[in-house]
Amino acid sequence: MLYRTAGQFKTSYKADQALFPVRQDAILLMIILAFAWVIFPLTASEFAFQTLLIPIMIYALAALGLNILTGYAGQLSLGTAAFMGVGAYACYKMVTLMPWMNPILAILLSGVFSAGVGVAFGIPSLRIKGFYLAIATLAAQFFLVWLFEKWAWLYNYNASGAIQVPNLEIFGLYVAGPQASSVTQYFVVLGIVTLLTLLCINLTRGNLGRTWKATRDMDIAAELIGINLMKSKLTAFAVSSYIVGVAGALFVFMWRGAAEPNLFDIPLSFRILFIAIIGGLGSILGNYLGAILIVGLPVVLGTVPAALGIPVSSAMIEHLNIMIVGSLIIFFLIIEPHGLARLWALIREKLILWPFPH
Amino acid sequence: MKHFSKLAIATVVAGITAGSAMAQELYTPNLSYRTGPFAATGIPLMNGQADYMAMLNARDGGIGGIKVNFEECETGYSTEKGAECYEKTKDRAIVTQPWSTGITLQVLPKTNIDEIPILAPGYGFSPMMDGKTFQWAFNTPAGYWDAADMIVQYLEGMESLEGKKIAFLHLDHPYGKEPIPLFEQMAEEKGFELVPIPVGLKEMQNQSAQWLQIRRERPDYVVMWGWGAMNAGAITEAVKTKFPMENMIGVWWASHDADLRIVGEDGKGYKAISWSFPNPDAPVMADLKTHVVDTGMTQSNPEEMSGVFYNRGLIISAILAEGIRVAQEHAGKPDISPSDLRWGLENIDMTPERISELGLDGMVPPFKTTCADHTGGSGGWMLEWDGAKFVQVSDHLVPNTEAYAALVSEKAKEYAEANAPWPVNETCEM
Numbered sequence: 001m002l003y004r005t006a007g008q009f010k011t012s013y014k015a016d017q018a019l020f021p022v023r024q025d026a027i028l029l030m031i032i033l034a035f036a037w038v039i040f041p042l043t044a045s046e047f048a049f050q051t052l053l054i055p056i057m058i059y060a061l062a063a064l065g066l067n068i069l070t071g072y073a074g075q076l077s078l079g080t081a082a083f084m085g086v087g088a089y090a091c092y093k094m095v096t097l098m099p100w101m102n103p104i105l106a107i108l109l110s111g112v113f114s115a116g117v118g119v120a121f122g123i124p125s126l127r128i129k130g131f132y133l134a135i136a137t138l139a140a141q142f143f144l145v146w147l148f149e150k151w152a153w154l155y156n157y158n159a160s161g162a163i164q165v166p167n168l169e170i171f172g173l174y175v176a177g178p179q180a181s182s183v184t185q186y187f188v189v190l191g192i193v194t195l196l197t198l199l200c201i202n203l204t205r206g207n208l209g210r211t212w213k214a215t216r217d218m219d220i221a222a223e224l225i226g227i228n229l230m231k232s233k234l235t236a237f238a239v240s241s242y243i244v245g246v247a248g249a250l251f252v253f254m255w256r257g258a259a260e261p262n263l264f265d266i267p268l269s270f271r272i273l274f275i276a277i278i279g280g281l282g283s284i285l286g287n288y289l290g291a292i293l294i295v296g297l298p299v300v301l302g303t304v305p306a307a308l309g310i311p312v313s314s315a316m317i318e319h320l321n322i323m324i325v326g327s328l329i330i331f332f333l334i335i336e337p338h339g340l341a342r343l344w345a346l347i348r349e350k351l352i353l354w355p356f357p358h
Numbered sequence: 359m360k361h362f363s364k365l366a367i368a369t370v371v372a373g374i375t376a377g378s379a380m381a382q383e384l385y386t387p388n389l390s391y392r393t394g395p396f397a398a399t400g401i402p403l404m405n406g407q408a409d410y411m412a413m414l415n416a417r418d419g420g421i422g423g424i425k426v427n428f429e430e431c432e433t434g435y436s437t438e439k440g441a442e443c444y445e446k447t448k449d450r451a452i453v454t455q456p457w458s459t460g461i462t463l464q465v466l467p468k469t470n471i472d473e474i475p476i477l478a479p480g481y482g483f484s485p486m487m488d489g490k491t492f493q494w495a496f497n498t499p500a501g502y503w504d505a506a507d508m509i510v511q512y513l514e515g516m517e518s519l520e521g522k523k524i525a526f527l528h529l530d531h532p533y534g535k536e537p538i539p540l541f542e543q544m545a546e547e548k549g550f551e552l553v554p555i556p557v558g559l560k561e562m563q564n565q566s567a568q569w570l571q572i573r574r575e576r577p578d579y580v581v582m583w584g585w586g587a588m589n590a591g592a593i594t595e596a597v598k599t600k601f602p603m604e605n606m607i608g609v610w611w612a613s614h615d616a617d618l619r620i621v622g623e624d625g626k627g628y629k630a631i632s633w634s635f636p637n638p639d640a641p642v643m644a645d646l647k648t649h650v651v652d653t654g655m656t657q658s659n660p661e662e663m664s665g666v667f668y669n670r671g672l673i674i675s676a677i678l679a680e681g682i683r684v685a686q687e688h689a690g691k692p693d694i695s696p697s698d699l700r701w702g703l704e705n706i707d708m709t710p711e712r713i714s715e716l717g718l719d720g721m722v723p724p725f726k727t728t729c730a731d732h733t734g735g736s737g738g739w740m741l742e743w744d745g746a747k748f749v750q751v752s753d754h755l756v757p758n759t760e761a762y763a764a765l766v767s768e769k770a771k772e773y774a775e776a777n778a779p780w781p782v783n784e785t786c787e788m
């Protein structure tokens with residue numbers, strides 16, 4: 001009833017190839033976009049911006065980048081955090097060397113550097129596969145974090161060894177640094193995330209996406225039908241690292257405000273990998289659902305006891321939180337091993353048939 | 359509809375009473391870390407802080423007649439959680455206590471905009487001493503550069519450092535790197551050789567490579583800037599490699615009793631500089647026993663309560679309480695705002711008399727803060743492990759702050775420039 005697709009006839013190729021051919025999907029997306037662009041900015045508190053909205057979007061973007069590589073092209077990577085770090089440090093160097101530069105342009109350009117590094121570390125993928133490739137990307141992870149620590153030029157020889165985001169403005173409005181307001185930062189993040197998501201949806205539907213999927217499903221067969229594996233794998237590394245690099249720049253510039261090298265260490269890589277796996281490999285929507293579960297849920301759970309007036313010590317809340325989130329992850333993986341996106345797809349299929357399943 | 363409006367009125371009334379009840383307390387959240395990799399060192403500190411405030415609430419009914427709400431927000435030492443806690447508490451908080459260098463780095467620029475004092479006793483950024491630049495940040499009563507200066511002073515008190523070699527074993531992290539500029543400056547002045555030996559966060563528990571280097575370099579002294587698991591790792595490694603313990607000196611965060619208890623007698627002679635010292639005979643300990651321990655409000659235990667870290671927690675809360683009291687007197691009302699508290703923290707005068715009035719005899723050296731000096735320069739004592747506990751082995755050491763005043767203002771200026779526009783205190787004339 002609610003999701004009936006019967007009677008939605010397509011009369012042109014253009015309509016048939018639309019991003020969201022089912023009308024209800026498009027309406028749902030419009031509602032979500034309306035919330036994101038209008039309702040949240042008007043109603044959200046500073047706390048919600050800083051701990052829910054901005055981090056969820058940035059984490060989702062990083063997971064999206066990883067998903068291009070792992071979910072679409074089938075190349076397992078454990079170096080996501082290091083590539084985020086490349087983006088963050090590149091952005092930091094650009095805005096400190098060229099203070100006149102538009103910060104949003106700097107963020108978008110910083111992805112280019114991490115794309116370059118990503119391609120360099122992606123070259124072994126032409127010869128090695130699976131777990132062996134994961135080890136090669138792990139090497140990238142350790143090497144790059146070591147580099148962030150030792151190459152003092154990267155952090156402008158600060159005594160503390162950390163990078164701190166300066167106050168940056170566009171047309172007199174602060175967009176980064178302590179002077180920037182959360183709403184401004186939210187809109188910058190939202191704009192970039194929307195843009196890159198749209199780009200990814202189109203890329204994965206197109207020629208490039210199809211070569212990636214062919215490479216993922218069976219690389220020998222793909223090679224036999226004339227797909228250039230080198231091109232396919234390296235473009236996946238480049239696009240993935242670009243998005244991850246932009247996410248890294250946003251992570252530090254639009255949210256954290258400061259970063260030390262060990263922030264980009266392996267726990268962050270795993271966190272993003274979990275978001276991608278729990279959300280669903282090979283899906284775009286899954287990254288958002290995964291980020292909401294892994295990043296958003298602990299914050300919400302942490303505020304529940306206080307809101308209900310239950311006196312629990314904060315250390316206890318933290319312990320409970322870890323247990324609850326952990327069991328939820330196991331629960332979701334048991335009921336749907338292919339991730340939250342697949343769960344949503346099943347619900348949607350059921351809804352389309354409802355109330356007359358056959 | 360009638361029912362609904364009644365309900366609405368009831369809610370509003372309840373909200374207002376709850377709101378006014380909330381206003382009648384001093385909300386001083388603590389970003390604690392009782393979980394995670396650093397919990398072992400965090401718990402005694404957090405217990406000390408919480409117990410002192412609980413004691414004030416029970417004995418005096420709070421400070422100036424209103425209760426202190428010393429709520430903890432758990433961070434697990436994670437920067438991400440720390441920033442979340444800061445956002446959660448900043449609307450009502452009169453002070454923020456960030457507790458990790460990472461969180462301090464992140465929160466410091468925000469407090470300058472939100473105008474909330476940030477209290478980082480004995481940690482945080484040494485140039486915070488410059489109160490004109492860092493008008494909302496306090497690292498009372500002593501900073502890391504004070505510690506470095508005092509350690510060098512102590513060593514010089516025994517013999518000239520000319521031609522000596524000092525290995526600086528430190529955590530490869532903003533915290534560990536902080537004293538390096540000052541040590542370099544002193545090495546040049548006093549003619550000793552400094553060998554910095556970093557310990558990566560991943561190598562904290564296995565420092566065989568670092569100690570191999572120490573054996574090769576044969577330094578006369580090892581100065582250690584460690585935290586968490588690194589301290590226990592270094593101390594056991596020093597014992598294993600038979601490094602003479604009396605030549606190993608730590609900063610105050612490397613003076614956790616539990617780390618030394620692992621090696622016991624073998625750790626004899628290990629030293630650490632400290633601005634706090636446990637004095638079981640101090641009057642405050644008796645008050646704690648009657649009001650907190652005997653009523654079952656503490657989460658601590660007798661062994662922990664005799665340790666350096668628990669007692670440091672007490673002192674940290676005592677400094678905050680003193681700042682609040684001064685602020686209340688100045689503002690003429692008990693219910694103070696964050697900016698009142700800033701004035702209070704800038705005008706703490708811990709004279710020896712005041713220290714005994716508070717019942718803290720022998721637990722903290724006297725110090726005095728001003729709007730230009732947010733550290734107070736308490737100095738400290740050299741503590742030594744006697745095989746079972748830490749004892750004092752030096753007189754009160756006072757850092758020679760003039761020697762690095764130029765470095766403080768240079769680094770403070772650098773920070774302000776990098777973060778421009780950075781509002782500074784222009785009314786302070788000192």
